[in-house]
Amino acid sequence: NAGVTQTPKFQVLKTGQSMTLQCAQDMNHEYMSWYRQDPGMGLRLIHYSVGAGITDQGEVPNGYNVSRSTTEDFPLRLLSAAPSQTSVYFCASSYGPDTGELFFGEGSRLTVL
Amino acid sequence: GIQVEQSPPDLILQEGANSTLRCNFSDSVNNLQWFHQNPWGQLINLFYIPSGTKQNGRLSATTVATERYSLLYISSSQTTDSGVYFCAVERITNAGKSTFGDGTTLTVKP
Numbered sequence: 603n604a605g606v607t608q609t610p611k612f613q614v615l616k617t618g619q620s621m622t623l624q625c626a627q628d629m630n631h632e633y634m635s636w637y638r639q640d641p642g643m644g645l646r647l648i649h650y651s652v653g654a655g656i657t658d659q660g661e662v663p664n665g666y667n668v669s670r671s672t673t674e675d676f677p678l679r680l681l682s683a684a685p686s687q688t689s690v691y692f693c694a695s696s697y698g699p700d701t702g703e704l705f706f707g708e709g710s711r712l713t714v715l
Numbered sequence: 716g717i718q719v720e721q722s723p724p725d726l727i728l729q730e731g732a733n734s735t736l737r738c739n740f741s742d743s744v745n746n747l748q749w750f751h752q753n754p755w756g757q758l759i760n761l762f763y764i765p766s767g768t769k770q771n772g773r774l775s776a777t778t779v780a781t782e783r784y785s786l787l788y789i790s791s792s793q794t795t796d797s798g799v800y801f802c803a804v805e806r807i808t809n810a811g812k813s814t815f816g817d818g819t820t821l822t823v824k825p
Binding site: 633635637642643644645646647650651652658660661690692694698703704705706708709 | 814
């Protein structure tokens with residue numbers, strides 16, 4: 603049982619480049635979300651989805667796009683990377699409200715030069 | 716948005732000591748969880764505890780929803796307990812949006 607799988611684990615980009623962080627879960631969870639974690643801080647919500655075809659913004663959405671075409675996948679796109687997006691990114695999923703235990707992927711460390 | 720405050724920010728213990736970590740939140744929630752982030756960065760769910768008390772081995776947690784706080788107890792601490800402990804909450808009006816505190820960094824010395 604793979605749980606929540608994120609790829610890549612590490613990535614270095616130059617300012618202005620684009621990339622997609624992949625996230626997949628095999629637990630048939632309805633809810634999926636992306637967080638970023640900066641040094642010495644908690645996790646901040648970027649975007650989230652409560653089901654296929656439904657996405658919404660979190661606390662820090664600027665510079666990121668998401669889509670949810672299937673229940674299993676929730677990719678995060680950086681269209682034009684900036685040094686301020688250097689961070690560790692975590693994808694999470696849960697069944698839904700009232701049974702909302704979050705399961706996290708192992709994280710993706712992104713450096714933007 | 717909802718505010719989540721954790722205390723203390725840092726805690727240093729000798730192996731075998733007990734500790735209490737606190738999480739205060741500013742609004743009613745229907746979902747509260749405690750996580751441990753180990754030194755390798757992995758986030759492990761410890762408790763899903765919107766109210767009441769739960770225990771799992773040396774760890775236990777209590778949430779008093781009416782007073783908007785939760786406590787995480789660690790007894791007989793071990794060096795493997797080191798890491799950052801996060802509290803995360805979710806309001807029923809914001810399903811899918813969890814808000815995290817800044818965490819408590821625990822260091823357990825042998």
